[in-house]
Amino acid sequence: MKVTVITKDNGNRELPFDKDRLSRFIDKISSDYPDLSISDYKNEVLTNIEFKDEYSSEQITNLLALNASERIDRFEPDWTYVAATIYLHKLYKEASKNRAYDTDQKYGSLYGLLKVLGSKGVYDQTLLRDYSKEEIMELGQTIEPERDKLFSYVGILTLAHKYLATDKSSNVFELPQERFMVIAMKLMINEPSAYRLELVKEAYWALSNLYMTVATPTLTNAGKNTGQLSSCFIDTVEDSLRSIFDSNTDVANLSKNGGGVGIYFGKLRSRGSDIKGYKGVAGGIMGWMKQLNNTAVSVDQLGQRQGAFAVYLDVWHKDIFEFLDAKLNTGDERLRTHDIFTGACIPDLFMEKVENREDWYLFDPHEVKTVMGWSLEDFYDEKQGSGTFREKYQECMDHPELTKERVPAIEIMKRIMKSQLQTGTPYMFYRDTVNRTNPNKHEGIIYSSNLCTEIMQNMSPTTVQEEYLSEEGKIxxxxxxxxxxxxxxxxxxxxxxxxxxxxxxxxxxxxxxxxxxxxxxxxxxxxxxxxxxxxxxxxxxxxxxxxxxxxxxxxxxxxxxxxxxxxxxxxxxxxxxxxxxxxxxxxxxxxxxxxxxxxxxxxxxxxxxxxxxxxxxxxxxxxxxxxxxxxxxxxxxxxxxxxxxxxxxxxxxxxxxxxxxxxxxxxxxxxxxxxxxxxxxxxxxxxxxxxxxxxxxxxxxxxxxxxxxxxxxxxxxxxxxxxIHRSIKAKELLGFHMQAWKSGLKTTYYTRSTSTLIEDCESCSS
Incomplete structure (x- = not known):
């Protein structure tokens, strides 16, 4: 009778296949899920193994996990926990081998882990410097391996593939509960020593029970030597060449560490504006968006994924139509920025004009500032239906020396909805609602949002005050x-x-x-x-x-x-x-x-x-x-x-x-x-x-x-x-936007239709 040979330790050991042992292992990992069809699973796995002359132990583990995961469906969803248990067993085995402890323990010494990954340049040395060995040993005793059972299969796969600390050759060292403990230790490292350990344990309790998650950069980088901990950023670009290029450098530096960036372009002069008095020479915002698009593609976060930027523009900006078409797959490719997300900054007055089918006026921000002495984007309506913005907007409309373009407001809204149906964007940012409810309006204004439309905080551009050559020859x-x-x-x-x-x-x-x-x-x-x-x-x-x-x-x-x-x-x-x-x-x-x-x-x-x-x-x-x-x-x-x-x-x-x-x-x-x-x-x-x-x-x-x-x-x-469905009528989609605005929503994110495929921003994943 043919006996399948099982190889271990990279083929250095050979053993006859022990069918009963594997059968007992399957019974053990599935014992908490009596409603699953375990016998069918067991028979299929055993038949697969016995069909071949030779199987490595790694191949058996992969076969067990794959076969269990393929059975996950809405009728037997608990297969996800069986598959997760198998994958966790694989992680325990690899970690114990790399860290030299008994696999049956599941978890080794936390202190030993900090020492070895610290010596390999993976962990931040402050953990060993600021916590005593006794404290680390105590925290190691707090770790609860049983909480690994909370993970679904896709959950543990995601955590292991993207977040657990490995050495620089991608060998498994850190395990799930250790990732949570290291995060807790890092985030509490500066707390007073009298109660710091209790705070670490409390943070570990929150994370390990999956009651909460931290943001992707924190989950990835806390306790490690590389990267920062914040999810995303928002920059305001001033209308100057220096500000545009400085901003590009800044967002590139943020992007390389995994941060997503929202960028407000509402202060930039429009196409056809003047430069130093020369009329009609400005190229508008699309050239600068193309530059940002190239930055997003080029600064690819160590090859993991390209940068993620969202640009926001006000609906009274003269370049609004080009902006709204920026992600379309048709038209002039020189005016397309397929890798940049877009957001429209919308005042109440615009929505009123849309609802009443009235005209809307477009302006050049540079000309408004030059002629009027102030910037339209610096104002908002303090009350619903009245306020400084609409007063300033009316002044711009009435000023005889200010050039303006008149368009039906509904035409801009149609262009917004067309782009949303094709690309999922622009996002909608209801600027008056946002600023009326800003608790820190005493210190500034909110022009736009971030990459995922949930952040609303005061914004202003960074400006160069002075640049000179020092006596030492330094700039x-x-x-x-x-x-x-x-x-x-x-x-x-x-x-x-x-x-x-x-x-x-x-x-x-x-x-x-x-x-x-x-x-x-x-x-x-x-x-x-x-x-x-x-x-x-x-x-x-x-x-x-x-x-x-x-x-x-x-x-x-x-x-x-x-x-x-x-x-x-x-x-x-x-x-x-x-x-x-x-x-x-x-x-x-x-x-x-x-x-x-x-x-x-x-x-x-x-x-x-x-x-x-x-x-x-x-x-x-x-x-x-x-x-x-x-x-x-x-x-x-x-x-x-x-x-x-x-x-x-x-x-x-x-x-x-x-x-x-x-x-x-x-x-x-x-x-x-x-x-x-x-x-x-x-x-x-x-x-x-x-x-x-x-x-x-x-x-x-x-x-x-x-x-x-x-x-x-x-x-x-x-x-x-x-x-929404791809076949939605324009009137119905407009109705949703009007309802969102009237209901006091500050933003809407993607308009996801059955024809658009949109990848979520991982930076904001928390």
């Missing part, structure tokens, strides 16, 4: 730093955290982790570092909304879902502000707190109070009154606090649904660099399957209602996608 450049926005992101796994009722415990440690990222970060661009310290802005977000609805048995298209969004995000806002207030008491408020709407109490009064005739405030709940008083007395640690990012990648790791989005379908195949795996909607069962309606089959007006309910409790914004 000295002095710059006035503008507000270059930095996004520090992290997200709550709603389904897991809400179901286990841990929000009150989770959010304080999460806010502390985010706040510590600000001080630990090493950002190459100095004005970004400066802005980070001034505002100490964070972006606490969420994912797993559809997952939570399914578990609770709530239909997406229901008032119950809208009400849950309202109540849940109010709670998250309250807990986040409370945590930041307590941190301010401990560590001090952010430097620009004085004069902010947090300081005056106006922000929370507007959100949770009603002003009476006598000027007093009637609060929706007395807890908000008390919190507002605490903040006014003791401050806030962070100037901006909540932002809901797309987080498609890290939600996969945590085994949940992305952001606040509905699922595309109940099951699909996830393809990433290095692996391919079937995926089902999380916790899908005979009970939950009815609540996992596909995104493209959901009435988007319900999604807008939900988002309006949560936006009331979010000081920044939300990466909110519209899902």
């Amino acid at each position: 000295i450049t002095e710059k006035v730093p503008g507000d270059m926005v930095v996004c520090n992101l992290s997200s709550i796994s709603l389904a897991r955290a809400v179901t286990n009722d841990v929000l009150e415990r989770l959010i304080p440690i999460q806010v502390r982790m985010l706040d510590n990222v600000i001080d630990l970060n090493t950002i190459d661009v100095l004005q970004a570092r400066h802005t980070n310290q001034k505002y100490r802005a964070i972006g606490l977000g969420t994912f797993g909304w559809h997952h939570l609805l399914a578990i609770k048995g709530i239909s997406w298209e229901s008032e119950e879902a809208v009400e849950l969004a309202d109540q849940l995000y109010e709670k998250i806002n309250y807990l986040t502000l409370t945590a930041s207030n307590q941190l301010a008491t401990e560590k001090g408020a952010y430097p620009l707190f004085e004069g902010s709407e947090w300081n005056t109490g106006r922000y929370l009064e507007r959100s949770y109070g009603i002003e009476n005739h006598d000027g007093s405030i009637s609060w929706s709940d007395n807890k908000w009154k008390e919190l507002s008083e605490d903040i006014q007395n003791d401050g806030l640690r962070n100037g901006y606090l909540i932002a809901v990012a797309p987080n498609a990648t890290t939600s996969l790791i945590a085994g949940s649904t992305a952001s606040i989005d509905p699922v595309f379908r109940q099951e699909h195949v996830e393809e990433k660099k290095g692996f391919r795996s079937p995926v089902t909607a999380p916790d899908i069962s005979s009970k939950t399957i009815w609540y996992y309606k596909s995104a493209f089959n959901i009435d988007q007006s319900w999604s807008i209602k939900q988002n309006a309910a949560r936006q009331k409790h979010i000081d920044q914004s939300i990466s909110f996608n519209l899902y």
